Amino acid sequence: MRIPFLDLRAQYTSIKAELNAAVLGVLESGQFVLGPEVAAFEQEFAAYCQTKHAVGVNNGTSALHLSLLAAGIGPGDEVVTAAHTFVATVAAIHYCGARPVLVDIDPDTFTMQPQAVEAALTAKTKALIPVHLYGQPADMDSILEIAHRRRLLVIEDACQAHGAEYRGRRVGGLGDIGCFSFYPGKNLGAAGEGGMVVTNNADFAQRIRVLRNWGQERRYHHDLKGYNYRMEGIQGAVLRVKLRHLPAWTAQRQARAGLYDYLLQESGVNVPHVAKDRTHVYHIYPLLAPDRERIQLALREKGIETAVHYPFPVHLSAAYRDAAFGPGSFPVAERVCAQELSLPLYPEMSEDAVRSVVAALKECGVASVARA
Numbered sequence: 528m529r530i531p532f533l534d535l536r537a538q539y540t541s542i543k544a545e546l547n548a549a550v551l552g553v554l555e556s557g558q559f560v561l562g563p564e565v566a567a568f569e570q571e572f573a574a575y576c577q578t579k580h581a582v583g584v585n586n587g588t589s590a591l592h593l594s595l596l597a598a599g600i601g602p603g604d605e606v607v608t609a610a611h612t613f614v615a616t617v618a619a620i621h622y623c624g625a626r627p628v629l630v631d632i633d634p635d636t637f638t639m640q641p642q643a644v645e646a647a648l649t650a651k652t653k654a655l656i657p658v659h660l661y662g663q664p665a666d667m668d669s670i671l672e673i674a675h676r677r678r679l680l681v682i683e684d685a686c687q688a689h690g691a692e693y694r695g696r697r698v699g700g701l702g703d704i705g706c707f708s709f710y711p712g713k714n715l716g717a718a719g720e721g722g723m724v725v726t727n728n729a730d731f732a733q734r735i736r737v738l739r740n741w742g743q744e745r746r747y748h749h750d751l752k753g754y755n756y757r758m759e760g761i762q763g764a765v766l767r768v769k770l771r772h773l774p775a776w777t778a779q780r781q782a783r784a785g786l787y788d789y790l791l792q793e794s795g796v797n798v799p800h801v802a803k804d805r806t807h808v809y810h811i812y813p814l815l816a817p818d819r820e821r822i823q824l825a826l827r828e829k830g831i832e833t834a835v836h837y838p839f840p841v842h843l844s845a846a847y848r849d850a851a852f853g854p855g856s857f858p859v860a861e862r863v864c865a866q867e868l869s870l871p872l873y874p875e876m877s878e879d880a881v882r883s884v885v886a887a888l889k890e891c892g893v894a895s896v897a898r899a
């Protein structure tokens with residue numbers, strides 16, 4: 528038995544004819560950068576996110592970078608975000624010359640604590656970046672209430688949460704601007720790199736459209752200092768095909784996560800908590816395990832691949848140290864980094880595979896897998 532952490536080949540096999548035709552179509556058309564497939568995908572993804580505009584870019588990090596630039600963030604500004612996230616969220620703030628101000632996360636949802644956000648605000652704060660980590664929306668009502676009261680922009684990092692809902696509304700359009708990644712392993716993955724910005728604000732959308740393409744609205748008229756952050760035609764075509772399957776894939780992820788939840792009840796394992804009024808799209812199925820390394824090794828010996836998201840908190844990584852945030856600054860984020868263990872989960876995973884993972888977990892002494 529071998530159970531991979533995710534299986535992109537199984538996904539390709541399931542829609543091979545559709546994908547091959549889409550890629551061939553772009554090869555035939557010669558429209559390799561932006562072009563009609565990207566434009567069509569932007570429209571379809573905007574509709575999926577229930578937003579007016581969507582702008583395709585070359586990856587999720589660029590989506591965050593351009594969102595911050597469009598929002599006017601620059602040197603001297605502070606942007607508040609979660610201490611527990613993929614490094615790109617924090618890196619994008621640095622790209623603009625602004626200062627990332629980190630706050631701790633909620634121990635149940637792993638998303639940023641609104642009370643901590645409130646405490647971190649200064650006269651320099653310009654924007655908040657809630658991260659819908661692992662596929663569950665952050666506490667958006669509280670975050671938006673703070674933002675409105677203090678006149679701050681809200682940029683959602685929805686790179687792990689395609690289609691997740693907060694009070695019946697999709698992430699990405701809850702704040703001012705939403706950012707998505709189509710890195711191959713994400714819930715909606717390109718055949719390479721890809722990203723998207725969604726918004727209901729026409730000015731932000733237009734500025735991001737210009738910034739992604741060398742700051743030009745008309746060719747060679749460089750009105751802004753821009754970037755080469757364009758989405759490729761092949762990615763647009765591939766993502767259009769996959770977007771049609773995303774609702775079914777999300778339902779599959781939720782079904783498999785539900786089976787994990789069911790089989791792990793009364794096992795001593797704390798299964799992921801989904802807060803009221805939110806849906807979880809399970810990019811990741813995270814457990815907390817004080818003896819993570821032992822469990823990972825025991826599962827590996829049984830042919831089961833697991834992963835860790837993420838082993839080191841951003842504020843303790845060499846490149847992103849800030850004198851204000853030393854070890855111990857964010858106890859929840861630091862504990863989650865020390866204990867998080869991601870179980871295999873992907874839409875094509877069989878029920879039997881889920882049962883095998885749980886059986887293996889129980890065999891290797893599941894009582895020790897408990898929330899600290």
Ligand SMILES: *Cc1c(COP(=O)(O)O)cnc(C)c1O
Nearest residue numbers: 586587588613615686687708710
């Ligand atoms: C993947 C990811 C990003 C960056 O996306 P890329 O497409 O890899 O640049 C940003 N934030 C979070 C939370 C992510 O998971």
